[in-house]
Amino acid sequence: MRFDIITVLPGLLESPFAHSILQRAQNKGIAEIVVHSLRDYATNKQKSVDDYPYGGGSGMVMSIEPFARCITALKNEREYDEVIFMSPDGQTLNQSIANELSGLGNIMILCGHYKGIDQRIRDLFVTRELSIGDYVLSGGELPAAVLVDAIVRLIPGVLNDETSALSDSFQGELLDAPIYTRPADWNGHKVPDVLLSGHEAKINDWRHEQALARTQARRPDLLED
Numbered sequence: 001m002r003f004d005i006i007t008v009l010p011g012l013l014e015s016p017f018a019h020s021i022l023q024r025a026q027n028k029g030i031a032e033i034v035v036h037s038l039r040d041y042a043t044n045k046q047k048s049v050d051d052y053p054y055g056g057g058s059g060m061v062m063s064i065e066p067f068a069r070c071i072t073a074l075k076n077e078r079e080y081d082e083v084i085f086m087s088p089d090g091q092t093l094n095q096s097i098a099n100e101l102s103g104l105g106n107i108m109i110l111c112g113h114y115k116g117i118d119q120r121i122r123d124l125f126v127t128r129e130l131s132i133g134d135y136v137l138s139g140g141e142l143p144a145a146v147l148v149d150a151i152v153r154l155i156p157g158v159l160n161d162e163t164s165a166l167s168d169s170f171q172g173e174l175l176d177a178p179i180y181t182r183p184a185d186w187n188g189h190k191v192p193d194v195l196l197s198g199h200e201a202k203i204n205d206w207r208h209e210q211a212l213a214r215t216q217a218r219r220p221d222l223l224e225d
């Protein structure tokens with residue numbers, strides 16, 4: 001699966017993809033993540049990618065030309081299943097969207113900055129708009145990294161233990177159960193006996209009960225659906 005991310009601040013995306021699971025996915029050739037600097041597609045002398053908003057008001061608006069040039073250059077090389085704009089007014093990202101997107105081939109992701117991007121970019125090029133939550137960040141880079149992480153870990157072969165993604169919160173209708181590791185007794189705070197019993201069926205029952213109780217307490221809305 002290939003991701004092309006267009007940003008005015010490519011440096012912000014250097015670290016998130018250079019470690020752990022995301023790095024491994026790239027090393028294994030399962031995911032290719034390419035970051036494009038929007039400024040490379042600016043043709044004016046100052047290499048500026050934004051301008052004042054028509055109609056006045058505060059904040060700069062990212063211009064259509066550099067985006068159009070970059071998107072067109074990428075589309076000339078391959079077909080894209082989705083061109084996604086990260087935006088607080090988009091559909092809120094969730095596990096089911098991540099699952100759906102993890103089955104695709106090529107995804108382009110546009111990162112906004114400042115006040116946002118010229119509406120015509122959204123109208124003409126974007127096929128989907130996603131938010132990572134009801135709060136506003138300075139740019140779309142961190143949301144893009146969140147989106148790519150959520151998707152890549154679901155591609156078969158990325159996680160060593162395939163089942164570990166399946167038991168995660170939101171993968172089914174339940175949140176994840178509590179987890180423990182050694183020591184079994186830390187200053188009198190003990191791990192539940194059942195987890196030390198070696199009895200797989202009992203452990204599975206306990207985990208299911210705990211997951212259910214946690215979901216009822218924290219996210220009863222998940223059980224209503």
Ligand code: SAH
Nearest residue numbers: 086087088112116131132136137139140143
């Ligand atoms: N004026 C815009 C916010 C601009 S924030 C509004 O009120 O909707 C600048 C950029 O950061 C956005 O264009 C978007 O790409 C990104 N961004 C900010 N918050 C985000 C969020 N919650 N989810 C996804 N992208 C976000």
